[in-house]
Amino acid sequence: MLDSNIFDRLDEDPEVLSMLRERCDLRLYVSDVQLAELAAIPDEARRQRLLGLAKALCFTVSSSGVLAGAKQKHRADASIAMLSIAKCDALVSDDEGLFEYARNKGVRVLDFDGFVKRYVL
Numbered sequence: 001m002l003d004s005n006i007f008d009r010l011d012e013d014p015e016v017l018s019m020l021r022e023r024c025d026l027r028l029y030v031s032d033v034q035l036a037e038l039a040a041i042p043d044e045a046r047r048q049r050l051l052g053l054a055k056a057l058c059f060t061v062s063s064s065g066v067l068a069g070a071k072q073k074h075r076a077d078a079s080i081a082m083l084s085i086a087k088c089d090a091l092v093s094d095d096e097g098l099f100e101y102a103r104n105k106g107v108r109v110l111d112f113d114g115f116v117k118r119y120v121l
Helices: 004-012 014-021 032-039 044-057 072-087 096-104 112-120
Strands: 028-031 058-061
Touching: 004 014, 004 032, 004 044, 004 112, 014 044, 014 112, 028 032, 028 044, 028 072, 032 044, 032 058, 032 072, 044 058, 072 096
Parallel strands: 028 058
Antiparallel strands: none
């Protein structure tokens, strides 16, 4: 699963983006939580670019019914972590808080650079 911050990194690195688009063996996911984060970006041009990348590269998974009793403050991170466990082999995020939270929940987590080195190059 690609976290919302990863789409910024892909937008900034056309070479990696091009290579990733050619990797038909990777099944990439994004959740409705991350799509909502991208949809809230104030800059319209950036919002459209990043949403376009997310929709072009990823399958969307719903967070509906994933959480029960999670504190509101951590609901998004908890949802992303639980969806990663249920639907994916790994979570890719440069968000240190989410990275640690997900790792502590047993999710295999990679940062963008680690993901690129392991799966794209």
